[in-house]
Amino acid sequence: MAPAVNDFSLQVATVNGSGSQSSNSVLLRALFQMGIPVSGKNLFPSNIAGLPTWYTIRASRDGWVARKKELDLLVAMNGETAAEDVAALRPGTPVVYDAPLGLDQGRADLGWYPVPFDALVAPLAPDAKLRKLLRNMVYVGTLSRLLELELPEVELAIGRVFDGKPKAVALNVAAARAGFEHAGAFTRPPGLAARRMDATRGKIIVDGNAAAAHGALFGGVTVLAWYPITPSSSLAEALIADLAAHRRGPDGTPSYAVVQAEDELSAIGMVLGAGWAGARAMTATSGPGISLMGELAGLGAYAEIPAVVWDVQRVGPSTGLPTRTQQADLLSTAFLSHGDTGHPLLLPGSVEECFTFGHQAFDLAERLQTPVFVLSDLDLGMNQWMAEPFRYPEAPMDRGKVLGRADLERLGGFARYADVDGDGIGWRTLPGTDHPRAAYFTRGSGHDERAGYSEKGEVYEKNMLRLARKLDGARALLPEPVATGAGAEVGVVAFGSSDPAVRESRAQLAAERGLAVDYLRVRAWPFAAAVRDFVAAHQRVYVVEQNRDGQLAGLLRLELAAPLAGRLRSLARSDGLPLDARTVTDAVLAHEEA
Amino acid sequence: MASTSTAPAAPAEPRVNRLGLPILEYRGGKTTLCAGCGHNAISERILEAYFDLGIPPEQVAKFSGIGCSSKSPAYFLGRSHAFNGVHGRMPAVATGALLANRTLHGVGVSGDGDTASIGMGQFVHLMRRNLPLVYVIEDNGVYGLTKGQFSATADPGSVLKGGAVADLPAIDTCALAIQLGAGFVARSFSGDKKQLSALLHAAIAHGGTALLDVISPCVTFNDHQGSTKSFAYVKAHDEPLQELSFVPALEEITLDHEPGTTAEVTLHDGSRLRLRKLEAGYDPRQRAAAVARLMGAQAAGEVLTGLLFVDPLAPTLVDRLGLPPEPLATLPPERVRPPRAVLDAINASLR
Ligand SMILES: Cc1ncc(C[n+]2csc(CCOP(=O)(O)OP(=O)(O)O)c2C)c(N)n1
Numbered sequence A: 001m002a003p004a005v006n007d008f009s010l011q012v013a014t015v016n017g018s019g020s021q022s023s024n025s026v027l028l029r030a031l032f033q034m035g036i037p038v039s040g041k042n043l044f045p046s047n048i049a050g051l052p053t054w055y056t057i058r059a060s061r062d063g064w065v066a067r068k069k070e071l072d073l074l075v076a077m078n079g080e081t082a083a084e085d086v087a088a089l090r091p092g093t094p095v096v097y098d099a100p101l102g103l104d105q106g107r108a109d110l111g112w113y114p115v116p117f118d119a120l121v122a123p124l125a126p127d128a129k130l131r132k133l134l135r136n137m138v139y140v141g142t143l144s145r146l147l148e149l150e151l152p153e154v155e156l157a158i159g160r161v162f163d164g165k166p167k168a169v170a171l172n173v174a175a176a177r178a179g180f181e182h183a184g185a186f187t188r189p190p191g192l193a194a195r196r197m198d199a200t201r202g203k204i205i206v207d208g209n210a211a212a213a214h215g216a217l218f219g220g221v222t223v224l225a226w227y228p229i230t231p232s233s234s235l236a237e238a239l240i241a242d243l244a245a246h247r248r249g250p251d252g253t254p255s256y257a258v259v260q261a262e263d264e265l266s267a268i269g270m271v272l273g274a275g276w277a278g279a280r281a282m283t284a285t286s287g288p289g290i291s292l293m294g295e296l297a298g299l300g301a302y303a304e305i306p307a308v309v310w311d312v313q314r315v316g317p318s319t320g321l322p323t324r325t326q327q328a329d330l331l332s333t334a335f336l337s338h339g340d341t342g343h344p345l346l347l348p349g350s351v352e353e354c355f356t357f358g359h360q361a362f363d364l365a366e367r368l369q370t371p372v373f374v375l376s377d378l379d380l381g382m383n384q385w386m387a388e389p390f391r392y393p394e395a396p397m398d399r400g401k402v403l404g405r406a407d408l409e410r411l412g413g414f415a416r417y418a419d420v421d422g423d424g425i426g427w428r429t430l431p432g433t434d435h436p437r438a439a440y441f442t443r444g445s446g447h448d449e450r451a452g453y454s455e456k457g458e459v460y461e462k463n464m465l466r467l468a469r470k471l472d473g474a475r476a477l478l479p480e481p482v483a484t485g486a487g488a489e490v491g492v493v494a495f496g497s498s499d500p501a502v503r504e505s506r507a508q509l510a511a512e513r514g515l516a517v518d519y520l521r522v523r524a525w526p527f528a529a530a531v532r533d534f535v536a537a538h539q540r541v542y543v544v545e546q547n548r549d550g551q552l553a554g555l556l557r558l559e560l561a562a563p564l565a566g567r568l569r570s571l572a573r574s575d576g577l578p579l580d581a582r583t584v585t586d587a588v589l590a591h592e593e594a
Numbered sequence B: 001m002a003s004t005s006t007a008p009a010a011p012a013e014p015r016v017n018r019l020g021l022p023i024l025e026y027r028g029g030k031t032t033l034c035a036g037c038g039h040n041a042i043s044e045r046i047l048e049a050y051f052d053l054g055i056p057p058e059q060v061a062k063f064s065g066i067g068c069s070s071k072s073p074a075y076f077l078g079r080s081h082a083f084n085g086v087h088g089r090m091p092a093v094a095t096g097a098l099l100a101n102r103t104l105h106g107v108g109v110s111g112d113g114d115t116a117s118i119g120m121g122q123f124v125h126l127m128r129r130n131l132p133l134v135y136v137i138e139d140n141g142v143y144g145l146t147k148g149q150f151s152a153t154a155d156p157g158s159v160l161k162g163g164a165v166a167d168l169p170a171i172d173t174c175a176l177a178i179q180l181g182a183g184f185v186a187r188s189f190s191g192d193k194k195q196l197s198a199l200l201h202a203a204i205a206h207g208g209t210a211l212l213d214v215i216s217p218c219v220t221f222n223d224h225q226g227s228t229k230s231f232a233y234v235k236a237h238d239e240p241l242q243e244l245s246f247v248p249a250l251e252e253i254t255l256d257h258e259p260g261t262t263a264e265v266t267l268h269d270g271s272r273l274r275l276r277k278l279e280a281g282y283d284p285r286q287r288a289a290a291v292a293r294l295m296g297a298q299a300a301g302e303v304l305t306g307l308l309f310v311d312p313l314a315p316t317l318v319d320r321l322g323l324p325p326e327p328l329a330t331l332p333p334e335r336v337r338p339p340r341a342v343l344d345a346i347n348a349s350l351r
């Protein structure tokens, strides 16, 4: 489709560590401030400085925020990748480039916009390092003119991005203006333009990791133990900043403890220790950390200890592509550890849900007395998303089944693992409870209802069946799936950050082929009953996910009886880039029109 | 309670501590360890110490990893909560629990395998952090529970029953702990009731991590001729640095020693550990000298016991984090969920 007003995707190809992040944020914000729906995707290398990186900004008047494969404009700042970047463009695509690269000697079918960045920033600052950073703000000015992005909005966005630093704001505004002036001599690329609209009023822009951190803050987290790993580090770091800002008493006393652990084994160990003692404790990690947590995660499930573990997924196996996105930890987290272990999973599909699951995860972990895994991913966690403002948690915290001193006095004692309520969930006491019958012995070895050591087969099996009932009961407590559309023959099931691509693909299938597709987005495992009903109501169900093996399809097959399982068609794919709608549409059509 | 004055044949009332509790209330389940195992003696000393100090058992939390040694928390302080975790990860679990509730008295029991092999990473980082915790290593030079393989604390030259000879350098957990900044480091012997008892009392009274490496012979797999962790070997090679006695916080000081031969260490809670020096010149406040002395002992085949190092004022993890006096775990909602205005401000900053 040809680019149009408020419907384009532009890419900036640059070098890691050159400060282009601020410039790209300014562009994103300026479009957002003009009321135009936007999304930004950072494609960066596993490196601190000097390797190629690409940032894509999509403006979409229809509100689509998935990655769009086709580019409508390129800013080529990186000589190393320029030839390849340019070769991939469709005829007619405008290219803003660093003039000394001489790119216009290549393809004649592209629109060439040379900008002498070094010459334009030379008069702005004497310091060479600073000039290097300012170069990037020049293209912002140039694009502002080419796309008719309102310059005052650009300048306002610069003020936001360089918050509170008047000197930096002034310099960057000057750089943007220089780029804007330079572009005065250009003929604007036909069709491409940004026009003020009113689709972002009241909305916020935020990344999923910050949203998750805010959620945990309002969830009353008191212990955070973590070990740095991309793409989860910024979640822990945002939470640390949140806690420092909002969780100190009038005398500065914190209501929390943060420990940077020596590894993920220790991080999950600390979280379990804290959860056992009654704290709302969490950690954030990615696949390699999840692998290390295996043994203790199993202990947490078997000894029934609340914990919240965020897995911001990246491309595996092993170190894989550590700065690319994937949804391939579904199976490894659902069954993390040896033995018959199962953990509830929460699957946020938006930054709003990163926030709500950020606090709800604690309620669920304490209610179910078990580790709860929240599966985000790099795309959701580290990219900027438009969202509705976060909603204050209205429900009081659910601290689960805990017996205090008065309860014990009334009851005379308790059996830690007895299923007194028929929901598979026992009552626990916290260490320090001032009653001679409060104590129980927490262990990963076989235990009876009173937490006593037992190797008896029937005692073990009875306990394991109770744990199975508890996990089964979780279906009704976990977030319901979200259904869109009804009555179609074809259904799609997806989760997490695949959501924007699937929603856009439905529109494409309807508009281009007249194919109606119902959509169910699952938000938790074990699945709610509605998941089975959805499959039963459709002849063919495509399971869209970002991995190789179809892990969501696999989980569905485990739970569905034979005839229903046969309706599933796995559309799993992953090259590490965020899923785009065209890929989904093509994959569905390849089946439907085969 | 019925009066006993008219019943001259009634047995004497059991001795009670300052809480009025008899020692029975500090006992645990019946041990399932081998008869004569050093670990059993250590369990006795631990429960006696909490009894003597009059600490309510409900205020104690017990932690352990996996091994014969790590089973032992089931055999003392039955009125205390316990967390018997996985192999080598006791330190992390204890850290989380004691940060969640800083009012608990934490005691961790580990083995030489649990600490010096699989758990080495967690051990050294715990020592650095100085978490308030009594950390007891029940050190027998072997993996008892998996039937007697060498552990990393086995001295080179030590022989297993089947004839295998340890040929790697032994890890000295005490030397490591001192080097890493631990505030209380001691070595003792399960068979030395008096010394172990004094050290345990002092360890409980200490404010930060108190590491006690207690040589605790495995009577089943490592108590034979040729083992350097047998009762006979340790008795023959024990080099106590001091004669120790513990003076509770409330007791009067009575000085009856020759100047220069006795020293006192005042602990976090005001109680004191009195040291009558058996080795002139050894000062347990000198970190580098302590490590050097330990290395010398290792080379000479001595089992150096006593208080190896102490720094009662070293800041703990709880101090560094500035935690409030009450447990984080049970802070009321209004202290852990910020008000609506905070969320409004966050939303506004993202517009
Ligand atoms: C992850 C893991 N690996 C191996 C084991 C098997 N295992 C159980 S106890 C133990 C060694 C215990 O030795 P130590 O800590 O010295 O305790 P002891 O029995 O000597 O008191 C081993 C290797 C285990 N439980 N978990």
Ligand code: SF4
Residues within 6 Å of the ligand: B032, B033, B034, B036, B037, B038, B039, B068, B069, B140, B144, B145, B217, B218, B219, B220, B221
């Ligand atoms: S095997 Fe050794 S360590 Fe284990 S209980 Fe028996 S004597 Fe003690």
Ligand SMILES: [Mg+2]
Residues within 6 Å of the ligand: B067, B111, B112, B113, B138, B139, B140, B141, B142, B143, B144, B151
């Ligand atoms: Mg051992």
